[in-house]
Amino acid sequence: MRLEKCxxxxSTIYPGHGIQFVRNDAKIFRFCRSKCHKNFKMKRNPRKVKWTKAYRRLHGKDMTQDSTFEFERKRNRPERYDRNITENTLKAIKKIDKVRVDREARHHAKRMKGKKAKEQREAAKELEQSIHMVKAPVALQQEPSLTLPKIKVKVSQQQAEENRMEE
Amino acid sequence: MGGKCPHRKVKKRRLSHKTDRRSKFLRKGDDAVYEELQKPDAENKPLPVDEDLPGMGQYYCLHCDRYFATVAVRDEHFKTKKHKKRVKQMLGPAPHTQLDADLAAGMGMPDNGPKLMSM
Incomplete structure (x- = not known):
């Protein structure tokens, strides 16, 4: 049983799934589902479509170089059946898969590091710049009770934001 | 590559897509054209005479995989935006292949074993 890739x-195509197209120069194109087939027929480039693996690889969203990628490959050479080797391989598959998933999670965490702080910074900036949309500047001047008294207090970023939201 | 549609009045939509549909399967894919272009001296090979093709198959555009009736028409084609766009595309990176898809899926390079016969 050979598991092909779309x-x-x-993505992996299991037997009995998807569709395959053989061009008149005998090149085979396999598709996992009609979505991929339709996109191919529309002549879309997988490198430019954001949900494909090719795009994610190219733009550094996924791991690109890893030693776990060396195990799964197309082997075009006959292998003599050996019960022990098969057993060991089946054991190894689970282990390698676990290692890869862990590494991928680490890669994702690394990539997402600093994202929350960045979002918060941007939100704070937007609030500062466009507070006039919520409350007219004249209204704030006329009624001083609306503005917070200017006292220098050491507060963390998040608390300062909450105060502004209340007014 | 739709041809001119004689009845259309609207200037922007004058191209007919009927011929495009008809010749869809005759035209080469991007990767086939790219491979053809990568071959050395692909440009100056004498073209085989084929009476079924326009201009006996003598005036051919490699990039767009099209035959033209005369040299003049072909040279006119070389000036078009479509052709220039195509040339630019073919100068870029190689089109996506099944191997690229496999590599992106986390597979290694295919293992073909040792070479049995030395060329």
């Missing part, structure tokens, strides 16, 4: 999105 030409468009690079």
């Amino acid at each position: 030409w468009f999105c690079s």
